[in-house]
Amino acid sequence: MPDIAIFGVTGQGTNDGSGPRMREELPPLPDGLAHERMGDMSAPGSSSIACVGGTSMDRRALTSGPLRPGSSNPVVSTLKPGGVSRNVAEALARLGCDVALFSIVGEDEAGRILLGGLSDAGVDVAGVIRSARHPTGAYTAVLGPSGRLEFGLADMEIFEQADATWAAGLAPALSSREIWFVDANLPAEALSALLAAKPIGATVLADPVSVAKSERLRPVLSGIDLLFPDRLEAGALSRMPAVISEEQVAGAAERILGMGPGAVVVTLGSEGVFVADGDRCEVVPAIAPRGPLSDVTGAGDALVAGYIFGLSRKRGDPLQLGLAAASLALEGGGNLSMLSADRVVERARAERAD
Numbered sequence: 001m002p003d004i005a006i007f008g009v010t011g012q013g014t015n016d017g018s019g020p021r022m023r024e025e026l027p028p029l030p031d032g033l034a035h036e037r038m039g040d041m042s043a044p045g046s047s048s049i050a051c052v053g054g055t056s057m058d059r060r061a062l063t064s065g066p067l068r069p070g071s072s073n074p075v076v077s078t079l080k081p082g083g084v085s086r087n088v089a090e091a092l093a094r095l096g097c098d099v100a101l102f103s104i105v106g107e108d109e110a111g112r113i114l115l116g117g118l119s120d121a122g123v124d125v126a127g128v129i130r131s132a133r134h135p136t137g138a139y140t141a142v143l144g145p146s147g148r149l150e151f152g153l154a155d156m157e158i159f160e161q162a163d164a165t166w167a168a169g170l171a172p173a174l175s176s177r178e179i180w181f182v183d184a185n186l187p188a189e190a191l192s193a194l195l196a197a198k199p200i201g202a203t204v205l206a207d208p209v210s211v212a213k214s215e216r217l218r219p220v221l222s223g224i225d226l227l228f229p230d231r232l233e234a235g236a237l238s239r240m241p242a243v244i245s246e247e248q249v250a251g252a253a254e255r256i257l258g259m260g261p262g263a264v265v266v267t268l269g270s271e272g273v274f275v276a277d278g279d280r281c282e283v284v285p286a287i288a289p290r291g292p293l294s295d296v297t298g299a300g301d302a303l304v305a306g307y308i309f310g311l312s313r314k315r316g317d318p319l320q321l322g323l324a325a326a327s328l329a330l331e332g333g334g335n336l337s338m339l340s341a342d343r344v345v346e347r348a349r350a351e352r353a354d
Contacts, residue, residue, distance in 0.1 A: 050100075054103065055081075055103040060079075063150070084207050095339055098124075103162075135155075182194060182205075208237065229266055238255035253281065298335075
């Protein structure tokens, strides 16, 4: 099993050019973005992975009808572990990968629950530090009746402790990792310090997390091999006023590609993803879930995890595996325990056979 370390803040996630210029040293992306034959993905892989980002406790509030501003709205609420890097770490563990998470939680009950759950799932949490200054990060997602996100509220002040000194201290642990995942819950200075320490030959994937936090990635885009923004984040990074139509998505992706990353995958919800990697610029359709949707949160993190799962094993098409993982996560209402390597591979194979 490949070693995977996930460094980061579990939760949500700037961008403007003061980061290290590494484009000349970037290795070509592995063949994952190309359409390959689906191989034997149950075989153990060899790449080690590091992910740096957020860890939080997430509350989902599902409304029974249209939201009414300025008034009380009845909801059904649930509380569960969340955060981008935490979610990706758990999903990778469910897929049979050897994962280590590097993040920050509070010295509180929420932090204890999060660490316990991750350990039970098979994630190495030795690199997660406990803060006595701030409570564990919290995120509230308000969902419409269809399960789609209406708006989110993020209390991630704890990650301000993830400064450049903290990030630089991770360099020894990261140096042997071949694949890194980072999310923009980390402050800009921490992201710059991390990417400055990136070894030649490492592949870095990144998630902007949110429109507000996407700007944190702008200074380090040249050190990122694959970026996963959604439409709104792509609009913010490209500084395009609207990113709705396929033509507008393509324009935003091409602008971002010109800022330095090796490839851009814009997530489009039920439409799939838009891929821009220099060789192609096209929509890749989603793999439809086999059942009604109740909660779409977590599907994007499953997409990233499925992609990394495929990339780490150097077999099959990582993008199709990511779409398969997202499909399964949607069926489970964002429950990542639904994921397994066999189920993801079978869903991807079935889609190719249709």
